[in-house]
Amino acid sequence: MSTDKIKILLMLGGVAYMILLMAVNQNQHDDALIFSAWGTVEETENLVNLVEIYNAVHSRQKVKFVHIDHREYDRKILIQTAAGNPPDVFLLSSTDLSTLAYRGVLENLTSWIAADTSFHLSAFFPALLKTAAIRNHVYGIPIGYTPMVIYYNRRLFREAGVPYPDTSWTWNDFLQTAIKLTKREADGRTRQFGCMISMAGYTFVYPFGGHFFDETRQWFQLDQPKTLAALQFYGDLAMKYHVTTSPTEKLFNSDQGFRQEAVAMIAAGRWQVPNFARTKLAWGVAPMPRGETSATGVIVYNLVMSKFSKRQQQAWEFIKFVASPLAQQESVKSGNLIPSRLDIANSPAFLRDTTFRVDNRIFLQGVENARLWPLEIAPETSYLNQLVILNEEMEKAMLGHQSYADAAINAQDRINTILRNERQQTQGKPFWGSRTSYLIGITGFASIVGWILKSRK
Amino acid sequence: MPAISNRRKLMIYIILLAGGLLMVAPLYWSLITSLKSPAAAFDGKWMLPIEKIHWQNYIDVVKILPFGRFFLNSLFIAASITILQVFTSSLAAYAFARLRFPGRERIFLVYLATLMVPGQVTIIPLYFIIKYSGWIDQYPGVIFPAAFTALGTFLLRQFFMTIPRELEDAAYLDGAGRFAVYWKIILPLSLPALATLGIFVFINAWNDFFWPFIVLSDTQKLTLPVGLTKLTTAHATDWTRLMAGAMIALLPALLVYVIFQKFINKGIVLTGFK
Numbered sequence: 001m002s003t004d005k006i007k008i009l010l011m012l013g014g015v016a017y018m019i020l021l022m023a024v025n026q027n028q029h030d031d032a033l034i035f036s037a038w039g040t041v042e043e044t045e046n047l048v049n050l051v052e053i054y055n056a057v058h059s060r061q062k063v064k065f066v067h068i069d070h071r072e073y074d075r076k077i078l079i080q081t082a083a084g085n086p087p088d089v090f091l092l093s094s095t096d097l098s099t100l101a102y103r104g105v106l107e108n109l110t111s112w113i114a115a116d117t118s119f120h121l122s123a124f125f126p127a128l129l130k131t132a133a134i135r136n137h138v139y140g141i142p143i144g145y146t147p148m149v150i151y152y153n154r155r156l157f158r159e160a161g162v163p164y165p166d167t168s169w170t171w172n173d174f175l176q177t178a179i180k181l182t183k184r185e186a187d188g189r190t191r192q193f194g195c196m197i198s199m200a201g202y203t204f205v206y207p208f209g210g211h212f213f214d215e216t217r218q219w220f221q222l223d224q225p226k227t228l229a230a231l232q233f234y235g236d237l238a239m240k241y242h243v244t245t246s247p248t249e250k251l252f253n254s255d256q257g258f259r260q261e262a263v264a265m266i267a268a269g270r271w272q273v274p275n276f277a278r279t280k281l282a283w284g285v286a287p288m289p290r291g292e293t294s295a296t297g298v299i300v301y302n303l304v305m306s307k308f309s310k311r312q313q314q315a316w317e318f319i320k321f322v323a324s325p326l327a328q329q330e331s332v333k334s335g336n337l338i339p340s341r342l343d344i345a346n347s348p349a350f351l352r353d354t355t356f357r358v359d360n361r362i363f364l365q366g367v368e369n370a371r372l373w374p375l376e377i378a379p380e381t382s383y384l385n386q387l388v389i390l391n392e393e394m395e396k397a398m399l400g401h402q403s404y405a406d407a408a409i410n411a412q413d414r415i416n417t418i419l420r421n422e423r424q425q426t427q428g429k430p431f432w433g434s435r436t437s438y439l440i441g442i443t444g445f446a447s448i449v450g451w452i453l454k455s456r457k
Numbered sequence: 458m459p460a461i462s463n464r465r466k467l468m469i470y471i472i473l474l475a476g477g478l479l480m481v482a483p484l485y486w487s488l489i490t491s492l493k494s495p496a497a498a499f500d501g502k503w504m505l506p507i508e509k510i511h512w513q514n515y516i517d518v519v520k521i522l523p524f525g526r527f528f529l530n531s532l533f534i535a536a537s538i539t540i541l542q543v544f545t546s547s548l549a550a551y552a553f554a555r556l557r558f559p560g561r562e563r564i565f566l567v568y569l570a571t572l573m574v575p576g577q578v579t580i581i582p583l584y585f586i587i588k589y590s591g592w593i594d595q596y597p598g599v600i601f602p603a604a605f606t607a608l609g610t611f612l613l614r615q616f617f618m619t620i621p622r623e624l625e626d627a628a629y630l631d632g633a634g635r636f637a638v639y640w641k642i643i644l645p646l647s648l649p650a651l652a653t654l655g656i657f658v659f660i661n662a663w664n665d666f667f668w669p670f671i672v673l674s675d676t677q678k679l680t681l682p683v684g685l686t687k688l689t690t691a692h693a694t695d696w697t698r699l700m701a702g703a704m705i706a707l708l709p710a711l712l713v714y715v716i717f718q719k720f721i722n723k724g725i726v727l728t729g730f731k
Contacts, residue, residue: 040688079581
């Protein structure tokens, strides 16, 4: 063998060796129950602590925490599920739960709950449980939630001589306050916006007494007077009163605008509390203004079990542990969610907690009438699909290309078309895996091979 | 060739300078943000007094995340992919450029056609293969799928075809075999093309997010782009720390570019590939 060949073999051997060497560094918990969640290091710290507490007690079945980036969370879980390698238990927000349940990724927990006498759904806020159920089947156990609230800048309020919002304020008070807090330059440009609500805008629909679906809960419905009034109010904030950014003034998102003190009030969830606590801003929190109903938009964080988990019994035990009072006391320490259990949420320890300098009672208001934020969802499509369509139609209305009524009808028609098509498709046989698909595949492959061989002389 | 007048030259420099500034501005913004305190992240200031420099972001990033480990993982994965891809591409390119076998051109065309298949289509089948190879959450699961590419093969084939056959014929007359010709004639003459491909492969592998994100889960095995996502969340991002992490992550790719700039420029001229 020549020296060169030996060199190449050595080089390749070296690479193979390194790869194998690293591959030998196997996971210490190969048979561990996999628990996945998203979030920053600080946000997931409490979940990691819970896993450690659980592992200390359960020496036979260890749990391994695996972080997944929120931007590709669903995609990774779907790919893992398609390849038969899903996490056994994972955190899922209420906005994604119904879509993944519809796609057959989630285990129906109804029978697990019924069979377990040590687990009681009555310990949780009933309205939160509703967001994790599809046609009376429970797919997730809520471990925390966040309502939409108003964050306000105390300094800008004082500067404008406007009283801080309180629990009695209405949507009209909100509008009048936003008008007073909006400051303009001499050339007409806005220097400071009164408010910014972005996607939270659609939660106006609930307090205005509107809804997103018809009575059968089958079809999207926006063309009702109260829903239209809410959409009109949302549009008018930007286009009539100019107290918030218009579709052509996307200067910043609400978080950035608030931090730069370019926006006086924003609507956001509890996640901003630990974030704003790190800044030097003088900020406060108020509940959403009162409307015709006390319904409020919430995001619920659920623990779900994969339908394809090979350790379902252990997965159920772990879900029960994370939903237990002890675990909830631990997990709310991060400050970015509110307990889903009635006993922990109403405990003096939580209500009097001042770690983040906010009144926790504000976040409990309206939870009895909690509805999905930013809008209700049909499982056959994703909330993002619905939201994109609604945003597109609303933008056209705000820019004067159509009326708000037309925007509602167009959005409704587009979403219902998706639902209709999806329902028709699921009634028919799937194309992939059918005889026709195999025939087309084999014919295509044979044609390519034939084409290559034909060039042989 | 007519000389360019000074006035025209000045205009060209002004345009180039403006273009350069436009390219550097986002990078500069990231750097400045990485040196600000979280409270000042969005103060809109483009200059920072020395006394206000907030090095804590860099310290935090290294403390909060196993940054050194991410760095080594990225280096190992990117280096392995680069070595393997350049080697396999050069072998395949040599075969398509020089060896005569039935259906060569058409096989090459089919091979090239794989460039047209979007990555999304192959993700699940590829994940299956990785799973059945036992490489989920393992380095080979990230390295091997990237070890073979049609693009690298195409680029090197085009370059190999420009090398005069006479050089190879002379080697054959001296008794060299095919592999010796490939190793002793073709590769040494193709160093600029190999270096260019290597640099681009390294930078791509270094910055790659999606596939390592899908395959790797264990924090100790994550690459830098995947590890940095631990600083972002659904509704809020830790901008100052994220920018500090991004600045550190950027360094190796930047160094590769600065050191091998000559090869990159030459490679762009030779292959039209950027």
